[in-house]
Structures are given as C-alpha cells and as structure tokens.
C-alpha cells in the first residue's frame with residue numbers, strides 16, 4: 001500500500017532532515033478540483049500561503065515572511081499575554097463545574113491568535129470546521145464544505161484589513177489554520193493530563209512542566225520524492241510516511257520534548273509564542289490556588305489530523 005509509520009524518535013529526526021522526503025501536495029488537490037469544475041478557491045489561497053504546503057525556494061520565501069511577521073508580533077504580544085488570558089482563566093474562580101474547552105481554552109486561544117492576525121474571528125462553527133484542511137484523505141464533498149467555512153473566516157479577515165494591507169489576507173488565514181488547532185489541542189490535552197493526574201489538589205501544588213506534556217499534533221507526514229532506501233528499507237516514489245511526533249512528548253529530555261514542534265526545514269515557527277503562552281498560563285494557574293477535581297474528558301472525533309479534547313470537565317471546589 002506504500003504507507004509507512006515511523007514511531008522511533010531517532011528515525012523521525014533523520015527522516016525530517018532528509019531532502020528526499022517532501023510535504024504533501026495540497027495545491028495539486030486544488031488544481032485537480034478546479035480542473036473538475038469544482039474550484040476550492042479559499043483553500044487554494046490558504047495553501048498558497050502555508051509554508052508547510054511547499055518545498056524548495058517557494059517554501060524558503062514564505063517561511064521568511066511568516067517568521068518576520070511572527071517575530072514582530074511576539075515582541076508586541078508577549079508582555080501582554082497575562083492580561084489577554086486573565087479574563088478567560090477567571091472563570092475558574094467561581095465554584096462549580098467548568099467545561100474547560102468551550103468556557104476557557106477556546107476563547108483564550110482565539111483572543112491570543114486574534115493578536116497575531118489583528119482580528120478575532122467570532123464564528124466558532126466556521127473556526128471548528130477549519131481542522132480537516134490538512135487531512136489528505138478529504139474527498140470532493142468535504143473539500144467543498146471545508147472551503148465554504150474557510151471562505152467565511154477569510155471574509156472576516158478581509159474586512160479587518162486596511163486597503164493598503166490586503167496582501168496580508170492569505171498570510172493571516174494561513175497563520176490561523178496553522179496555529180489554532182495545534183494550540184487548542186496541545187493546551188487542552190496537556191491540561192487534561194495534568195488535571196487528571198493531580199485531581200483534587202490545589203493548582204498551586206500541581207506540577208506544570210516547562211513544555212506542554214501532550215501535543216495536539218500527534219503526527220506529520222512526508223512523501224518520498226523518488227525511489228529510495230531509508231534505514232534499510234526500500235521505498236517507492238510516492239510512499240507516504242507518517243511520523244509519530246507524539247513519541248517525543250514522552251521523552252525524559254526537554255530537548256526531545258521540544259521536537260513535538262517538528263524538526264528541520266519545516267519546524268514550527270509558532271513555537272516561541274506557543275511556549276510563552278504555556279508558561280504564562282501555567283504561572284497564572286499556579287498563582288490561583290484553587291482546588292480542582294477532574295470529572296472527565298471526551299476526545300474530538302471530527303478530524304483525523306489533530307488530537308484535542310471535545311469536552312474537559314472539572315469541578316472547582318469551594
């Protein structure tokens with residue numbers, strides 16, 4: 001079937017540094033749809049701006065522009081993170097049951113990313129429907145449906161931009177698609193893990209590690225660009241390799257755990273901002289001194305790419 005799963009951390013790092021393995025051709029899918037008379041123009045704009053959808057010179061150019069944007073935004077946002085997240089975390093100050101995903105993390109992540117792209121998208125349904133965009137197995141019906149939702153988010157982004165900055169539209173859309181689910185999933189899964197492990201204790205006593213202990217991006221994929229041999233295995237051109245990044249989050253070494261953000265040419269550009277947010281959020285939780293009981297969590301089942309709780313229920317004890 002020409003499909004492989006790489007679950008050894010050392011092979012994953014080697015594979016991601018090997019130029020014979022390329023990222024998936026999402027633009028090709030859009031061209032195919034256009035040729036079939038079913039254009040998905042909103043997805044096409046997003047993919048054209050997502051560095052992850054390109055290799056070689058095009059990738060380098062997109063990555064440079066995005067990395068400049070994120071570095072400038074980080075300077076502006078980092079001193080303000082505590083103030084951005086405080087109104088959302090304050091929900092934990094009232095005793096009773098809290099559904100952490102919808103009442104805290106989802107609005108918190110949207111407020112945070114709103115600062116990265118200069119607009120907060122309020123349409124939660126459209127935002128939730130962005131996540132299949134990196135699912136290579138989408139058929140035409142799902143592609144069209146996802147394109148419609150990307151279109152709704154795109155319109156809000158367009159309206160937020162001044163006339164002289166319309167070229168930022170695709171970049172802001174791309175950043176939202178790259179940042180929202182990984183952030184929501186990683187924060188959600190990490191808090192689920194900690195709240196369950198430390199259930200009944202005060203947040204002041206909980207052990208919050210310096211990096212998120214779980215990831216919302218359990219795997220990434222690469223395609224073999226030629227017939228080749230990798231770690232003693234013959235691979236045919238077009239072989240799809242699924243690299244299990246989750247394996248890194250269980251390492252004892254912080255250096256390895258940071259690899260949940262990817263390795264090599266496509267390593268995550270949002271990592272510094274994501275870690276700033278994690279640090280600030282866990283410091284705030286430690287300072288709150290509230291006792292939490294873990295009540296349960298259900299995983300999201302609407303896409304096959306990210307890992308994220310659908311519900312995360314805790315009880316704030318009075």
Ligand code: HEM
Pocket residue numbers: 023050051052053063066116175176178179180182183186187212215216217220221245260261262263265266267268269270271273274
């Ligand atoms: C904890 C949260 C996050 C995790 C776990 C995460 C994980 C990843 C991973 C694993 C990759 C590499 C994908 C691959 O090689 O196939 C990646 C790429 C990327 N991420 Fe993140 N990410 C997170 C948050 C963010 C945020 C908040 C942003 C920006 C707002 C962002 C922007 C990017 C960009 C631009 C790339 C593509 C880099 C390239 O292709 O050159 N990420 N991320």
